[in-house]
Ligand SMILES: CC(C)[C@H](C(=O)O)[C@@H](O)C(=O)O
C-alpha cells in the first residue's frame with residue numbers, strides 16, 4: 287500500500303512505516319510560539335513541569351499578535367519573553383518582523399518534509415512548503431520544550447484535486463472558501479488535506495490554502511513540494527508523490543466553474559457565490575493576515591484601486607504579513623497606490639484579525655476581511671459582523687462601499 291505525504295513524513299520521522307490511526311512519538315524539527323501564548327507556556331514549564339528546555343535551537347518565538355504592544359500588560363509580557371529568550375538562547379523575531387507563519391516560511395525555518403509544530407491553530411500554514419505543520423495547545427508545547435518529543439495519531443488523508451485554470455479575478459482564496467463550503471467546518475476533523483493539480487501555483491497561494499485547512503478541522507493541510515517553488519523548497523529525495531496512496535475521500539473542483547466566494551457571518555463554511563451578497567453594506571475593509579496579507583494580495587488590490595478613491599465613509603485597513611512583504615510593496619509602488627486611494631497601512635503582524643488592536647470593530651460594524659475566521663465577536667464587538675473574501679473582492683468592496691464583484695469593475 288502506498289503512502290500519502292503526511293504518512294511519509296511521519297514514517298520518516300518515526301524511522302518506521304506508519305499507518306493512519308496509529309500513534310507515533312516523534313521529535314518535531316521546529317516548535318513555534320508567539321507573543322500571545324509564550325508567557326503561559328513559560329509558566330507551565332517552570333511551575334507545573336519544573337523542567338528546562340531540551341533543544342533551545344528548535345524553538346522559535348515571534349511577536350505578531352499584539353505587535354507592537356498596545357497596553358502596559360502586553361508590553362510587560364513581551365519583555366518577560368525577551369528576557370527568557372536571551373537567557374535560554376532562543377531565536378526571537380521581535381515586533382515588526384511579521385506574522386509567525388509568514389516568518390517561518392520566509393526564513394526557511396519550516397521546510398519540505400519537516401514536522402513543524404506551533405502554539406497556534408494556523409500552523410497548518412507550513413503545509414505550503416510541504417511540511418507537516420500543526421497547531422497544539424500550551425501544555426502540549428511546554429511538554430515538547432521539556433522533552434523534545436510529542437505524540438501524534440497518524441491522520442487519514444482527504445485528497446483535493448483542482449482541475450483547470452482560474453478565471454480572471456477569481457483567486458486562490460476562492461478555492462479555499464469553496465473547499466470549506468464543500469467539506470464544512472468539521473469535514474476534515476483530525477485529518478490531513480492534500481491538495482493536488484496545483485504545481486503551477488506559486489508559494490503565496492499555497493500559504494492561503496494551507497492556512498485555511500484548519501477551518502475544516504484539519505490536522506494538516508499539505509501541498510506536494512513540487513512545481514512552481516524556489517529551489518530550496520523542492521521536495522527531499524525520500525518524499526514522493528505516490529499514486530497508490532489511500533485516501534479517505536477525494537474531492538474534485540473544476541476551477542473554470544469557480545466564481546468569487548464570500549463567507550457570511552458567523553461561520554467560515556457559510557459560503558455563497560458573490561452574486562448572492564453583492565450590495566451588502568460594509569463599514570470596514572481589512573486586507574491582511576497569514577491567509578492573505580502578502581505582497582501579491584496587496585498588489586491585486588492596488589491594481590483595482592490605482593488612480594481611484596475608496597468610497598466615502600469606508601475605512602480600509604491594510605496590515606502586511608511581514609516586513610519583507612511590506613518592503614516589496616513599498617519598493618514597487620503598491621503601498622503608495624493604496625495610500626493614495628485612501629487606505630491605512632499598519633505595522634506588519636496579525637493586526638485587527640483577532641480584534642486586539644489596529645482597528646478593533648465597534649458595535650454593529652460590518653467588515654469585509656481577507657482573513658480566515660468570522661466567528662461572532664472575533665474582531666471586536668459581539669454585534670459586529672465579518673464577511674470573508676479574496677483581496678480582489680476586498681478592493682472592489684472598498685471602492686463601492688458595498689460588497690462588490692471585482693469582475694464587474
Ligand atoms: C492566539 C492564537 C492562539 C490563535 C490561534 O490559535 O489560531 C490566533 O492566531 C487565531 O487566529 O485565532
Ligand code: SF4
Nearest residue numbers: 408575576636639640
Ligand atoms: S493573522 Fe490572524 S489567523 Fe493568522 S496567526 Fe495572526 S491572529 Fe491567527
